[in-house]
Amino acid sequence: MADAPLHLALDNSPLTMPIKEAGALPDGTPLRFETVQPIHRAFAPMAREGRFEVSEMAIVTALQALAYGKPIVLLPVTLAARFQHRCLIRLASRPELTPAALRGCRIGVRAYTQTTGMWVRAILAEEAGLPAEAVHWVTQEGAHLAEYRDPPFTENRGKGRSLPDLLRAGEVDAAILGNDLPDDPAFVPVFPDPAAAAAAWFARTGIVPVNHVLVARRDVAESRGDTLRALMAALRANKPAPSSDGAPDLRPMGEAALRKPLAAVLEACQAQRLLPRAVSIEELFAPARELGLAA
Template identity: 30%
Template sequence: MSKKLALTLACGDYEIVRALKEGTVQPDGIELTIITTMDSSTRHWRFLRNREFDVAEVSSSSYLLARDQGLPFAGIPVFLHRRFRHGFAFVNTSKGINEPKDLIGRRIGVKSFQVSAILWLRGILEHEYGVPHKSIEWVTEIDEDVEFTPPEGLRLSRMRHDQTCEELLVAGELDAVLHADLIWPMVERHPAVKRLWPDYKNEELAYFRKTGIFPIMHVTGIKQEIVDKYPWVPVELMKAFEAAKAVAMKRMENPRIVPLAWYREAWEEQEEVLGRDPWQYGMTDSNRHTLETLIGYSFEQGLIKRKMGLEELFLDVNQGRKRGTNRI
C-alpha cells in the first residue's frame, strides 16, 4: 500500500468542506486530519503565531500582514468564507448616529484592528461613504493575529481585559461597534443598539452592483516548508477543495434539506444577482479585483508597508491549458 502524506487542515465547519471532512472527497496522495471546532480568531492565531497546522483557513487581512513581514506562509486561492459587511455595523441608539458620516470623530469598538471584516468595513466607509478611518478613535478588545506598529495619526487603544465591545456599546461608552458576527444586543433586540444601515441588504446589493465585489474574508494558508518539500500538494488540495464545493452546491440546490420556507427563492435570487458560482476559487478576474481592493485598503490603513502582487501572495495552481480534466 502506498503511503499518503499526512497533513492537518484547520477550517470552519462549512457545507463546502463537508465532503472533505466526511472523506467523500480526498486529495490525491494526501491524508487530511481536519479540525473544525475552534472559532476563527483562535484558528488564525494558532496558525500564524504558533504554526500548529499545515494548512488553514486564515484571515485575509492577517495573511497580508504575515506575508508583508516575511513570515513563512504561502496562499492557495481557495476562499472558504465571504460575506457582505453592511449588516455588521452597530450603533448606540442614544448617540444621534443616523448615517455613516455621523461616525466621524466617534469612538468605535472592534474585536481587533486587523480583522478582515473590519478592514473591509473601514475601506467601504472611507471610499463609499466619505468616513476617513483616521477620523475615528478605534478601541480594540483582543490582541492582533500578527503584531504591527500603528501608523502615525491612527488613534488606536485597547479596552481592559474585563470589558467587551458589546457591553461598552450598550453602556454608551462606545458610539458604535464594527463586528465580524452578529452581536448579542442585536440578537436579543436590546433597545440601546441598532444597525447603522437598517436596510443593509439593499445597501449590500447596491455596493455589489457598483463594485462587483463579494468581499473575501478568509484565504487558505499553507506552511512554506510544505510547499518547498512537496510542491505538488497545493494543486492536489485545490482540486479537492473544488470537488468538495461542487458536491456541496449540488446538494444545496435541493430546498428540502434546509428548514426555511423561502429557501429556494433565496437561492435563485443569489444566482440572479451574484451569478452561478459566487464562491469561486482561483485567480478569476472577479477574485483579482476583490483581492486587489483589499490589498489597497490594507496599505492605505497602514497595516502593510507595500502593495504585494497577487502572484507573490498566492501559489500558481494552474495545470496548463486543457489539463487537469482527466483527458488522455
C-alpha cells in the first residue's frame, strides 16, 4: 500500500506546488492530483461521496460533513486563510452604506454556507451588532452538503448574473466575494479602512480567519496514516518562515494552533444556523487525534 499513489484534490499554492511539481512525497509515495478549478468545486464531491482520498475543503463544509456523519477526518493543516473585512463590498456611489447601516439590507454571497460569508457575518455580528437574521442574504448556489437547507432569511437567485452585476443593478446593497473580488473602482469595501479594521480585529481576538483545511477519507486515514503524516510534514515544510515584523501566521498547523480559530468557527456556525446539531471542539479533533494525525 505504501507505493500506491495517493489521490488528492488541492489548489495551487506555495504549500502545495513543491509536492505537485515533484509528483511524490519525500518518502517516495507517488501523488495523483485531480485538476479542479476553482477548488471549491472539489468540496461537494469529497463531502458527499469521498471522491478523493485527500482533499482541500472549506472549514464550514468540513464541519457540516462532520455534523452529518460523513466519513472524513479533519487534518489540522490550514491551506488557505485571509482577513475578511475587505471581502464585503458596495458601490462606490453609496458612501452612506456603513456596516451598521446594513440592517434589513440585501447582501449577495455565492452560497450561504461559503466560509468567507460565515466570517463576514461573524464580524458584522460582533462589530456592527448585526446577527445573520438581520440581513436578507441573496445566494447563487446551495450548500456542498445535500442534507443542509439554507435558513428562511435567504433567497437563492441562481447563477444567472455575477454578484458585481447584481450590485450594479441595485438588486443587492452589498456583496461578499473572496478570491474573485473585482478590480474595479466602481466597488469599494463597506469597511472604510479594511486593513486597519482587520488588524484591530486580530489584535483584539488573536484569531486567524481560517478558510480551507486538509481532510482525508476515514478509510484512508485509518489505513494510510504514515502516508498522511508524510504529506502533512511536507506541507508544513513548505510554510514560509515566520515574519520578522510579527505578522500573524496565516497557515496555522497542528491541533494546538488551530483550536482557537476553529472554536470561533464553531461558535459562528451555531449562531448562523449552519450546523444541524452542536459540535464541540473535542469532537472536531478527536478522529485525527485517535489516529495519530493531530500534531
